[in-house]
Amino acid sequence: MVYSAVTIGLQNPKSATNVASILRAAGCFGVSSVFYTGQRFGYAKEFNADTKSFHRVIPTIGVERLDTVIPQGAVVVGVELVEGAIPLPEFTHPDNAYYLFGPEDGSLAPDLVRRCDAVVYIPTFNSLNLAATANILLYDRLAKGQYDRSDAFIRQSRDNNNGLRLD
Template sequence: MLSAISIGLQNPKSAVNVATILRAAGCFGVSSVFYTGERFSYAKQFSADTKAFHKTIPTVAIESLQAAKPQGATVVGIELVEGATPLPAFEHPDNAFYLFGPEDGSLSESHLAMCDEVVYIPTLSSLNLAVTANIVLYDRLAKSQYDTSLEGIRNSRDTNNRLRL
């Protein structure tokens, strides 16, 4: 896996989306999730975080995503914006801080201005926030060196899954 991954969420609205992002964060090795705004705090419940990654991955409310940028990180905005790089053509940096806008809006101009790269997922319509984060994190994994061992499979699957081919 690649080295350092953090996520910044601009004013997320849905607790279910954030919980789903936390599940993906745990699966794909994200070290921290930061969020701005009040909407998530009011709706906070981790019903979709069935692996309880909110207990092991810091999920931090902050005033500004600019202040949360990890040292040395490349800031990658994920947004449907003209001039952005399509995700299939994007090379993920080792140390990345991925920024996502709210479910019902876009990244602000100030957040876009702090981005070193801006990437979009080529689709026929806009995607849900949690789906977008999952696709970006999976794309990062797919373009990296990842564990293909039987032990990796055994460690990743649910305790009720003992299937073999």
């Protein structure tokens, strides 16, 4: 089964670099849109880590509240180090997911956590930054689903400077 719809919501992200890294991951893992709240990202919107310019392809939209833009039919999944959350290795990703991430220097707002259908966390020995968290979650989603394992897909996905083959 190929996952059909992935949307990301970022609550008041602090770092434009982290958001740009999330946009790169979004392009690599098939995210359809990214919503964000707050002004901190808007003031620093440089996209300096979005080297593939995914911000031009993936809508990145500032909104007042993340819970007002839940995609139709989406399961809302909070990603947060919170007691009682599901460890990511044990989580089954929904086909249509709206993943909510808190700010780098805080947590998801309690009202957003209550709105979630599930809350997951990544077991680590310390907290991850926002971009690393999003990358791991999106990779986990892909790894647990079906994906193209062909050499043609590898050729399509890699950088132009990489022509390696295992013979």
